[in-house]
Amino acid sequence: MQTDIFLYAVLTMGFLGAVFAAGLTIAARVFAVDTDPRVDDIEEVLPGANCGACGEPGCQSFAEGVVAGKVPVNGCPVGSADVAAQIARIMGQTEAATRERQIAHVLCRGNRENAVARSVYDGIPSCAGSQALGGGHKACPYGCLGLGDCVDICPFGAAVMGEDGLPQFDPDKCTGCGKCVEACPRNIVTLAGISKKHHIYCSAKLSAKEIRKVCSVGCIGCQRCVKACPEEAISMDGRLAVMDYEKCKNSGECVEVCPMNTIQSMEQKELVKK
Amino acid sequence: MENLLLIFAGTVLVNNFVLAQFLGICPYLGVSRQVDTAFSMGMAVTFVMTMAAMVTFFIQNYLLIPLGLEYLQTVSFILVIASLVQLVEIFLRKVSPVLYRALGIFLPLITTNCAIMGLALLIPREGYNFIEAIVFALGAGVGFTLAIVLMAGLREQLEMSDMPQALRGGAITLIMAGLMAMAFMGFAGVIGT
Numbered sequence: 407m408q409t410d411i412f413l414y415a416v417l418t419m420g421f422l423g424a425v426f427a428a429g430l431t432i433a434a435r436v437f438a439v440d441t442d443p444r445v446d447d448i449e450e451v452l453p454g455a456n457c458g459a460c461g462e463p464g465c466q467s468f469a470e471g472v473v474a475g476k477v478p479v480n481g482c483p484v485g486s487a488d489v490a491a492q493i494a495r496i497m498g499q500t501e502a503a504t505r506e507r508q509i510a511h512v513l514c515r516g517n518r519e520n521a522v523a524r525s526v527y528d529g530i531p532s533c534a535g536s537q538a539l540g541g542g543h544k545a546c547p548y549g550c551l552g553l554g555d556c557v558d559i560c561p562f563g564a565a566v567m568g569e570d571g572l573p574q575f576d577p578d579k580c581t582g583c584g585k586c587v588e589a590c591p592r593n594i595v596t597l598a599g600i601s602k603k604h605h606i607y608c609s610a611k612l613s614a615k616e617i618r619k620v621c622s623v624g625c626i627g628c629q630r631c632v633k634a635c636p637e638e639a640i641s642m643d644g645r646l647a648v649m650d651y652e653k654c655k656n657s658g659e660c661v662e663v664c665p666m667n668t669i670q671s672m673e674q675k676e677l678v679k680k
Numbered sequence: 681m682e683n684l685l686l687i688f689a690g691t692v693l694v695n696n697f698v699l700a701q702f703l704g705i706c707p708y709l710g711v712s713r714q715v716d717t718a719f720s721m722g723m724a725v726t727f728v729m730t731m732a733a734m735v736t737f738f739i740q741n742y743l744l745i746p747l748g749l750e751y752l753q754t755v756s757f758i759l760v761i762a763s764l765v766q767l768v769e770i771f772l773r774k775v776s777p778v779l780y781r782a783l784g785i786f787l788p789l790i791t792t793n794c795a796i797m798g799l800a801l802l803i804p805r806e807g808y809n810f811i812e813a814i815v816f817a818l819g820a821g822v823g824f825t826l827a828i829v830l831m832a833g834l835r836e837q838l839e840m841s842d843m844p845q846a847l848r849g850g851a852i853t854l855i856m857a858g859l860m861a862m863a864f865m866g867f868a869g870v871i872g873t
Contacts, residue, residue, distance in 0.1 A: 414747045415752060
C-alpha cells in the first residue's frame with residue numbers, strides 16, 4: 407500500500423512533467439521565430455539602460471536597427487568606444503569610427519549672485535513651469551532658471567543642483583545621452599566632447615546694455631574672443647559669441663581675453679563656484 | 681445562471697483578489713504606473729487565470745483525486761501554471777510580436793504570481809464545478825484588472841501633485857492601496873449571505 411502511493415505520486419508527477427515538456431517542445435518548434443543571432447549578441451554588449459538616447463525606443467530596437475543597417479554601429483552614445491568596437495566586430499566590421507564621449511554643459515553662469523531675478527516664483531518646482539508662467543522668473547530671458555528639469559530627467563544621476571542655483575554635471579557620470587538638452591525649456595544645455603576645456607557660459611542674445619542690467623557675467627558681444635582665437639573657432643550669432651567645438655583646439659586664448667569672465671575653462675568654473 | 685452571476689460579481693467586487701484577499705500584490709504595486717500597461721497586465725493575468733483554472737480543474741478531478749494524491753496539488757499546479765505561461769509566451773511571440781513586446785516582462789512575472797496559484801487552490805476548496813470554476817477565474821481576472829487599472833489611474837494623477845518628499849513613490853502607493861481596500865469593503869454588504 408505504502409509503495410503504491412509512492413509509485414502513483416512519482417508516476418503522476420513524472421507523467422505531468424513529461425506531457426508539459428513535450429507540449430512546450432512541440433510549441434517551440436511549431437511557433438519558432440527566426441531571429442538573427444547577432445541581435446542578441448549586440449544587445450548583450452549594450453549598456454541595457456533602455457535610455458533612448460540613440461533615438462530608438464530601447465536597446466533591443468537599437469540592436470535590430472544595427473543588424474538591419476538602419477543604425478550606425480557607433481550609434482549608442484552611452485556605451486563607450488569599447489562598446490562600439492564590439493558591436494562592429496559582431497557586425498563583421500574591422501574598424502569602428504570611434505566618437506568622442508560627449509558631456510553636458512549648461513551655458514549660463516547666472517547664479518543667484520550674478521544674475522537678477524525679476525520675480526519670486528513659487529509654483530510647480532520645474533523650469534518648464536516657471537517658463538510657462540509669463541516667461542520665467544529670471545530677468546534674463548536666456549538665463550538658467552535653476553529649478554532642475556535637467557537634474558530630474560538625468561537617468562544617470564550625473565546632474566546635481568548646486569547651492570548657487572545652477573546645475574552641475576559630473577563629467578565622470580555624464581554619458582552625453584542628451585535628455586537634459588531636450589528637457590531644458592530655454593535650450594541652454596549643450597553637449598561638447600569631453601576633451602574640450604573652454605566654454606562660453608552664456609546663451610543670451612542681448613545687447614551689451616541689456617545684458618549688464620540683468621547679469622554680471624553675460625556675453626556683451628565685444629568680439630575679443632573671436633579675434634583672439636587662433637583656430638577661428640568662435641563666431642558671432644547676432645550679439646552672442648558661439649563656440650564651434652569641432653574647430654576648438656583648447657588654446658585657452660578666449661578665456662584670457664573675456665572681459666566679463668563669461669568664457670571659462672571647466673576647472674576654473676569649479677574654482678569660481680567654490 | 682443566477683448562481684454564476686453571483687460568483688462573478690462576488691469575485692470582482694466583494695472578494696476582490698487584490699483588495700480583499702491580498703493576492704497578487706506584487707504586480708499590483710509594481711506594474712500600476714501607467715493605465716495602458718496596467719490594463720495589458722490585467723488582460724494577461726485574466727487570460728492565464730482562465731486557462732490555468734481549466735487545466736488545474738481536470739488535473740485535480742481526474743488525476744489527483746482518483747489516485748488519492750491531493751497532497752500534490754501545490755506542486756502539480758505550479759507545473760501547470762509555469763508551462764502555461766511559457767506556452768502563452770511562445771505563442772504570442774509568433775502570432776503577435778507587438779503584444780509580446782507590450783507585455784514584455786509581465787508574462788514571466790505572471791508565472792510567479794500568487795493570485796493565479798491562489799485561484800487554482802481556491803477552486804477545489806470552494807467545490808466549484810467546471811463552469812463555475814471558469815466564471816470564478818474570469819471574475820478573479822476582471823477584479824484584478826479593475827483594481828490595477830484604478831490604481832494606475834490614481835498614480836498617474838499623483839505624478840502631477842506636489843507631495844511631501846517622504847511620501848513619494850512606494851509610501852503613498854501603499855497608503856492608496858490601503859484606502860482602496862477599505863473602500864472595497866463597502867461592497868461586502870451588497871451581496872447577501
